[in-house]
Structures are given as C-alpha cells and as structure tokens.
Amino acid sequence: MIYKFRIISSENEEFIREVAIDSQATFFDLHNFIVQELGYDKSQITSFYITDRNWHKETEITLIDMTGEENSQIKVMDQTKLGELITEKKQRLLYVFDPFTERSLFMEMYEMEDKTITQPTCIRRRGTPPPQFDQDAIKNLDIDDFEDNELKEDDIFPDEEDNGLTSFDEEEWI
Template sequence: MVYKFRIISDEVDDFIREIKIDSDASFYDLHEAILKCTGYKDDQMTSFFICDDDWEKEIEITLEDMGAGSSEEDTFVMKDTRLSELLEDEKQKLLYVFDPLAERVFFIELSEIITGKDLQHATCSRKEGNPPQQVIDFDEQMKKMDSSLDLDENFYGDQEYDMDDFDPDGYDIGSGGNPYDEDKY
C-alpha cells in the first residue's frame, strides 16, 4: 500500500507538501522525505505525534530513544517503527515537530491510502510555497523586537502630574493608629 500525506504549516499560508510513501516504510523514511522536500538540515531532535481528530497528541515517535518514558509505556523510535504499525485510516492526523526548542510543527494528514501499489522510495508529489524557517534564532528575534518598541518618555503614561494629587491627608498617613480600630466605625 501507498500512503499519501498532506503537510501544511500554520506559519506559511501557501505552504503545502504531499508525500507518497510505502506503508511499510519507517517513520524515519517519512522524516527524511520531509527534510528533503523542505530543504531542512537533519540536525534537530524531531518527533512525530499521532493525534486525535482535534490535534491532541496521543503517541510520540522519537528520532532517538531518550529513555525518558516509564518502562510500562511503549517507546516508539522512528527507525524501528513502520508507518503501518500506527497508521491505518485515511484522515489520521499527525504532528511533525521540526523545531523542538520553539515547539514548531507541521500538520500532517494521511489524505489517501492507495491499495495494490508499492513504492521503493518516498516521493514529493506536490510542492507549493516555501517552508517556514527551520529554526528560530532567538537572538535575532529579540533584536527585531527591541528595535520595534518605541520607548519614548510617554511610554509609561503622562509624565506631567500635579503634586496636589498626592495629598498626604487624603491617605491617613502618619496617624499610626490601627485602620481597623472599632471606635472609628
């Protein structure tokens, strides 16, 4: 069988990739196909997540076994997990975390299952738009944010005020008494 995946991003409106891959291929093969069709480097600790219909994460498939899960939980590693082990229905949803530090993802849907066919290698059958930048440079982002802020003297409000607005008599300052004294009420 051949799985056809549609990949989109919430960062770039016109970005779409469609990948056809054999159902017996591994999640690592799909990972490599995504990197190839986006031009991304293979230098991030990426993960796939099988999701429910509301894109809530259910099962994680990691690039490497980090040994962080409990012994009772199944650990899925990309190279050891066939697509057909976890994917069996059209419209199944996945997330592909391509920038783990900023938690940026691609939204993937198993858009079609083609029976009676096999593929030797994954192919990108549709390529529209440019992918988002692979990783965010936080220093660069901070520089952009700092330069876009206009912190003039009026940033915190009106700098002109009347000292009479701060009349100490109005605040009962210096009386030294208990503000909850029952005799006052």
C-alpha cells in the first residue's frame, strides 16, 4: 500500500512537500527521507506524533528510546512500521524537528493506493522549508544563562524550617 502525505509548515505558507512511501516502511525511513529532502542535520533528536483532528498529540514515535527499559511502551522509529499506526485517510502527524522550541511540520495522509513502492519519493515540491534551527532563538540566548554556578548544599537541601519537612537520620534507612 502506498501512503501519500502532504507536509506543510506554519512558518512558511509557501512550503509544501508531498511524499509517497510504502506502508511497510518504518517511521525511521520517513524521517530519513524528510531530513534528506529538507537538507536537515540527521543527528538531531526528532519525534513523530500521531495526532487527533485538532493536532493534539496522542502517540509519540521517538528516534531513540531513552528510557532503557526492555518492556517499554515507547514506540521507536526504526521498529515501527507506518502501517501499524496509520490506517486511514486524513490521519494526521506532527514531525517535531526542533524539540527544544517545539517546531514541527504538519503532515496529513491524503491518499492510499493499492500498490507498492520501494523507495520514498517526493511527488510535489514547493517553497523553501523552514530552517532546522530557529536563528532568532539562538541569537537571543544569553551565554550567562549557561555559566556554571557553584551550588551550595543549602541550595539543594534547604533547612527544614524553610520547607516544612522534618529531617531524618540516615542510619534509620540503612
């Protein structure tokens, strides 16, 4: 089955990409295609989200599982086929390519064809994609915000009078 997705951006109304990809491809295959098509750095953390009709996030598909749990319910791109989660026309996805500022591409599956395809293909290309990194946000970073400040024990563990907690004897816990 071939899925056809329309990809748009809220940052550039002229930007549109339409992609044809096989339903048996993984989200990782789709991620790699998007990154290559848009000229993005593939080493950056990204996620797909299955959304409802109003673009509210429902299911996350991550680039990597950072929980480290063997029986994790986390969906990982290279282990999840598109056809497992995308089952009908008009289904919507977000592709979060800049998780620190929540910048995303909006995707909607607009057509299904009863054929197969070996490689993802861009079938429509218009406009310039949004830059991968928000240059205004980078310019506004204050380097002083990232200086190492020496923490004192009182900063981490304030006096019991300050927080209303009672202290405990470490030997009770051994």
